[in-house]
Amino acid sequence: MDYKPLSDYPRDAVDRLLNVIHLFRDIRATSEWQYDVLLKRSRLVTLAPGEALLHAGDVDQWVYFLLRxxxxxxxxxxxxxxxxRPLAEIRPGEVFGDLSMMLEEPRSATIVAAxxxxxxxxxxxxxxxxxxxxNFSLLHLPTKLVFYRNMVHSLRWKLEVYRSRYPAHELANSHRRLKLYTGPKNCKEELVSLAGQARNLARILLDWNAEFGSGQLAAEESDMTDFLESILS
Incomplete structure (x- = not known):
């Protein structure tokens, strides 16, 4: 497994790469400086076929985006x-590792390269x-709001996919019963509410995954692969 900081790549290539990821694009639109802070906390990981990336029981706060x-x-x-036979496959464009991060729990599965x-x-x-x-010393309130809005949107989308496939399941409407935030926007109160929503949604998604297996939900974005290869080669 090869880890490389994003600083090892040309900045224009990194910017084009991250522009296809909603989280980075939205944070950059909010603040170029905050975007740079996040770049310093990110890295590209290359795995050989069959190599493990995550192990069941691992404890960390990393979230991952499969690029290729x-x-x-x-x-x-x-x-x-x-x-x-694997429980599921993860394909380009999918976000993973977010449930463990949100719930502050050990990884529930081992993830390996095909x-x-x-x-x-x-x-x-x-x-x-x-x-x-x-703590807003490095990441400011607007940046954290962007992060949790993205997480809530992503989790709700995954839950809606499950709901559409299994409308009669007892979990089908669980996420729709969660109370939405209706107070003032762009404040700490909203941040706390979004973080709570994300944790509750993550717990529901974990229950779905326990029955049907994760990794089957993300949209197929095969055209993304050629684009990523061209800018990182």
């Missing part, structure tokens, strides 16, 4: 080592700074 290749989700390291095919490239973001809702 395919990852497989296994229940644990032993299942991955035995070559068992055993055959091209090398896999992942953007890893250290989200430690987003977790402390009282």
């Amino acid at each position: 290749g395919e990852l497989q989700v296994h229940v644990d390291d032993d299942a991955a080592a035995r070559g068992e 055993p055959v095919g091209q090398s896999i490239q992942v953007l890893a973001v250290d989200c430690t700074l987003f977790g402390d809702l009282e």
